[in-house]
Amino acid sequence: MTDPANRREIDLPAGRIRYREAGEGKPVVFVHGYLVDGRLWDGVVDRLSDRCRCIAPDWPIGAQQIAMKPDADLTPYGIAATIASFLEALDLEDVTIVGNDSGGAMSQVLVTRHPERIGRLVLTNCDTYSNFPPGPFKLMPPLVKLPGGMAVLAAPFRIGAVARAAFRPFTKNPLPPELVASWMEPGLNDSGVKRDLKKVTIGMHRRYTLEAAEKLRDSDLPLLLTWAPGDRVFPLKTAEKLAAEVPNARIVQIPDSRTFVPIDQPQRLADEIETFVGAG
Helix, strand or coil: CCCHHHCEEEEECCEEEEEEEECCCCEEEEECCCCCCHHHHHHHHHHHCCCCEEEEEECCCCCCCCCCCCCCCCCHHHHHHHHHHHHHHCCCCCEEEEEEEHHHHHHHHHHHHCCCCEEEEEEEEECCCCCCCCHHHHHHHHHHHCCCHHHHHHHHHHCHHHHHHHHHHHCCCCCCHHHHHHHHHHHHHCHHHHHHHHHHHHHCCHHHHHHHHHHHCCCCCCEEEEECCCCCCCCHHHHHHHHHHCCCEEEEECCCCCCCHHHHCHHHHHHHHHHHHHHC
8 A cells, every 4th residue: 555655745725635646648536435545546546547647635534644724614515625626726627536435425526516627427335315424324423513422433443453343344355454543543643633534524414415416317427336236335226226317327346345346356446447438
């Protein structure tokens, strides 16, 4: 996995964003989800950067090394606006957005509210419709609104084994312990990132993905859903529903993977993205 210290940085209205860039060609910008960073995509970037310009930022979704400005809007609308400002700052056009997990929810909000620089959208297993946040994670937003709620939520994750167990359902094989620890460290120990994480957690609500799905029904944006069929967190049926309702959408199943498709099947995902970008 790439060392975060080797990433580039750019200042945006909401704060400073660190990112990895590799390759040349049509731009592909990756959007990770909750409590992970851009290293989620390293395997895909390594395999795709000889064919595309790959950009994998550390978005402010709870594991970033740099806190945002205190007044930064970190609702899905605000994160989508930050992604849009990033595309503008790098002067990117005809961008392929690739989203995973809650980053897929942010990507749906992005393409329906800030479509100007975006040419196509790839969603791997992610929040859709009412499944935002999914399953038992729906308890988190109301919990962190309570006095001391964020501390209660965070306390178990100070135990390394608990943190690693929390990520276990998302991949076929256990993640490296040092990677999980580095993802958890900012939200546990950096006061600014803890503030950001609380904002992000409170902001997760199905109204954002329901609104985005409604707008996508009237969009001709090319959409590719690359989905792990056995994922219990984000079932295949949710992707099938979106593929059936969005006019220019299709679905590709990527077996032998779970939620973190870019970690479980980086080569297959890179190949599917390349084909999709080339077709567009």
